[in-house]
Amino acid sequence: MATLGLIEYQDASREVRAIYDDIMATRKTDWINNFWKALANDPIALRRTWEDIKQIMAEGALDALTKELIYVAVSVSNQCGYCIASHTASARKKGMTDAMFHELMAVVGMANETNRLAAGYQIEIDNQFKV
């Protein structure tokens, strides 16, 4: 179980409920996932994290699906089970097809491989790559 337990909507303070409401409205969903319910033990962290994510994950120069794919890529590289499950579900909801998922995994796997080859062979950065 989560370290400090999960704060359900009916047990939440008015402040936390307002954030839950905003999460559900922004994401067009009618439930709150455990990440937020755990973080709600610290309402300041809940607010800060949600405001950050809302700002960062909004459509911008990159579309929402691309951002979600990047989120999955990082979570997979870091072996974060919860984040892989939640962001894979989120990416699918935003339109990730099976074919996209396969390619995402292939790129993530390859990047993790060549990251180590570059380090292991002690390769110096090409002048052309220096800004």
Place this chain on the structure above:
Amino acid sequence: MATLGLIEYQDASREVRAIYDDIMATRKTDWINNFWKALANDPIALRRTWEDIKQIMAEGALDALTKELIYVAVSVSNQCGYCIASHTASARKKGMTDAMFHELMAVVGMANETNRLAAGYQIEIDNQFKV
């Protein structure tokens, strides 16, 4: 310097040159970066890695720029200096604007943060996220 040195085109075997030629043709460039020159010490690894990357990074369900952004995201999460330099350059060549780069970094940073919050709060996976 790279552990086993770098194999320049003029010093390369016919086999290695053929791969160098394919890399330059595929990438529409006239030079080979150090990653390949270091790997060329092991021609079998050079061929395998190049064939894999060529297949994986080709346009598919995901476009080439998106794949490159994912590559940067993984390299940044792993703190691979060479890979960050080379794939950032590559992403820009494929059309990554400064605005895209900023958003990419913001998502990568956020994902790395919430990956640890999820782990640290020991949050269990929601049933809704289980397949």
Place this chain on the structure above:
Amino acid sequence: MATLGLIEYQDASREVRAIYDDIMATRKTDWINNFWKALANDPIALRRTWEDIKQIMAEGALDALTKELIYVAVSVSNQCGYCIASHTASARKKGMTDAMFHELMAVVGMANETNRLAAGYQIEIDNQFKV
């Protein structure tokens, strides 16, 4: 189940029991957690690891709670489920309040975020930070 199983007190050799006794005496507890029972399959590693931890985690220039918080911070960054569970419990036993835990998580999350921003933006070290 643990790869080589767990060595319970009643099944342990005299050598292993002596270490178990020292662990319980040092930690003022009456049970041994699975980490040690698994490591006990290799009595030399058990002794070495316990002697190291006893020396390192003792009160010194840093107090025992601060050391435990650092241990949690590392375990969370590394996504080690067992270590997060055991060291969070240990930190609470040593006096970590919920408020401290919230702040610990916030710092760990933030550090993981800015670690990637620093790497991704390829920021050179300021001369002022060089020793």
Place this chain on the structure above:
Amino acid sequence: MATLGLIEYQDASREVRAIYDDIMATRKTDWINNFWKALANDPIALRRTWEDIKQIMAEGALDALTKELIYVAVSVSNQCGYCIASHTASARKKGMTDAMFHELMAVVGMANETNRLAAGYQIEIDNQFKV
């Protein structure tokens, strides 16, 4: 050099200067380190990151030095060269003695070691550690 270069104070927009001023005032220093100058290419990220750090690193249930030690611990675990240099300098400014640094490093090293022993021996979490 940093991917998008560094924004010096004299070249900064009014918005960025205001944040630089707040950083210097909060930290009681008269210069801005490269991290912020690089991030200033994205003023929104600069503001968000600074506001987060200011909130998170302020004295609270944990004192400022303890937070800085935790920041170093994470940066070392992640092999972030820039962050190790900057936060080690910051920790010393906040009162970290050589003896504290030695103990910090010892705990970080030990935690990284036992994180892998726990994973490698596939140790299940004790019921006593489950919340």
Place this chain on the structure above:
Amino acid sequence: MATLGLIEYQDASREVRAIYDDIMATRKTDWINNFWKALANDPIALRRTWEDIKQIMAEGALDALTKELIYVAVSVSNQCGYCIASHTASARKKGMTDAMFHELMAVVGMANETNRLAAGYQIEIDNQFKV
């Protein structure tokens, strides 16, 4: 459950079955583990990954057991639960004794510790180690 489910032999395409057959023949076993059944959702990735692994893990300058020990070492460092379980089983099948496992774990733990000491103390590379 695996994100896209597992493809059992009886449900697999002819192409996938051929790879399953090759895996079982090469490994002298009569079953396919979940890794391949999950990857089979993307037959191209299945083929590429299997061909790579078959080439890389074959006896060569390093024997098959040594390669498997290295695989375990990486998986443990990365906290990959599935990979630790599968490659530990594989290493034992190839001859890893309990004594070897103990020493493997000790080296992996130690390397993870000193990796952080080297980074944390900001140690510059000795000229003697430069190629």
Place this chain on the structure above:
Amino acid sequence: MATLGLIEYQDASREVRAIYDDIMATRKTDWINNFWKALANDPIALRRTWEDIKQIMAEGALDALTKELIYVAVSVSNQCGYCIASHTASARKKGMTDAMFHELMAVVGMANETNRLAAGYQIEIDNQFKV
């Protein structure tokens, strides 16, 4: 430069010199690399780390070269520049040929790739792999 500087032999205390002497005698070399000179700022850590490494890296069920290969594998996975340089040099001194190095890198790269595929596809552990 190293955070607290490097302790040269001529400036070292008798206690530190004795450890330096033991390092050189054990390794059959006539110089001390920077790792130990940096750690010597904390003689207790120097002694503990050296005693641990001497015990762990000695010939046992695994030979000294195999242990060194594992050390390189971990250091590469962790992107530790100093450790890659020093342990690659050490492995070569102990007999690692170029062919062995190539295979080592190939296995490390592959393991890092499949570690992420296993996590990303959320693959459950086969019953056969459970102990």
